[in-house]
Amino acid sequence: MRLLFDQFMKKCEDGSWIHLPSYNYTLFQRSQDISAFIHAYLPTASKLINEEKLLQAKIFTRNFEDGLGFEYVMFYNDVEKRVVCVFEGGPYLQGMPGCLHGGAIATMIDATVGTSAMIAEGIVMTANLNINFKRPVPLCSVVLINSQLDKIEGRKLFISCNVQSVDEKTLYTEATSLFIKLDPEKQV
Numbered sequence: 707m708r709l710l711f712d713q714f715m716k717k718c719e720d721g722s723w724i725h726l727p728s729y730n731y732t733l734f735q736r737s738q739d740i741s742a743f744i745h746a747y748l749p750t751a752s753k754l755i756n757e758e759k760l761l762q763a764k765i766f767t768r769n770f771e772d773g774l775g776f777e778y779v780m781f782y783n784d785v786e787k788r789v790v791c792v793f794e795g796g797p798y799l800q801g802m803p804g805c806l807h808g809g810a811i812a813t814m815i816d817a818t819v820g821t822s823a824m825i826a827e828g829i830v831m832t833a834n835l836n837i838n839f840k841r842p843v844p845l846c847s848v849v850l851i852n853s854q855l856d857k858i859e860g861r862k863l864f865i866s867c868n869v870q871s872v873d874e875k876t877l878y879t880e881a882t883s884l885f886i887k888l889d890p891e892k893q894v
């Protein structure tokens with residue numbers, strides 16, 4: 707993980723890659739911002755939300771102690787419209803014995819392609835995520851999640867993604883996704 711981090715940080719030196727602020731990065735720092743977002747973009751949902759509990763809101767992937775859950779760092783290449791996530795799924799993310807849970811893989815794919823969509827178009831939501839699990843990911847192994855913004859049509863963003871071993875010899879997972887840029891005029 708450290709070796710890959712250093713390799714990517716080196717790539718950032720000429721500005722071709724950017725290290726994305728990820729550790730405990732939350733899109734909104736204050737619950738008022740979350741509440742304002744929900745009332746603006748998800749008015750129907752806002753009636754169902756417990757504002758009290760919003761005070762504890764955190765990004766799902768940042769809820770485990772270091773090393774036990776989602777350990778990841780993301781880098782972005784604007785020319786290639788790519789986000790690469792270096793990810794290690796910790797022991798609390800086990801599915802089948804010794805394997806990373808498919809839901810944990812889906813979460814990190816969603817976060818990686820979602821970050822790509824957000825960088826391109828700001829406030830978006832996942833409309834569709836199709837995942838082919840080709841080979842099991844060994845638990846506590848480091849993988850590379852490569853996402854590619856393929857096209858934008860109006861409010862629709864089409865992003866593909868694969869999950870590979872660090873030596874890029876093993877393809878674990880392939881995915882396609884559709885993100886929609888939220889339109890405050892539309893009651894979602």
Ligand SMILES: CCCCCCCCCCCCCCCC(=O)SCCNC(=O)CCNC(=O)[C@H](O)C(C)(C)COP(=O)(O)OP(=O)(O)OC[C@H]1O[C@@H](n2cnc3c(N)ncnc32)[C@H](O)[C@@H]1OP(=O)(O)O
Pocket residue numbers: 731732733765816817818820821824825828830831832833834860861862884886887888889892893894
């Ligand atoms: C700033 C930089 C920061 C970067 C650093 C950030 C780091 C920190 C965050 C990390 C990243 C986390 C990323 C998590 C992202 C989630 O996990 S979001 C949670 C899961 N997703 C949801 O809950 C969404 C639920 N669905 C919805 O809310 C609504 O269906 C949607 C997706 C907003 C779309 O609703 P809408 O705005 O009313 O749009 P709608 O008119 O229905 O559809 C628009 C178009 O899309 C098409 N469409 C819609 N859904 C579908 C579908 N499922 N299949 C095919 N076509 C569809 C429609 O057919 C329509 O097409 P056209 O007729 O225009 O050709």
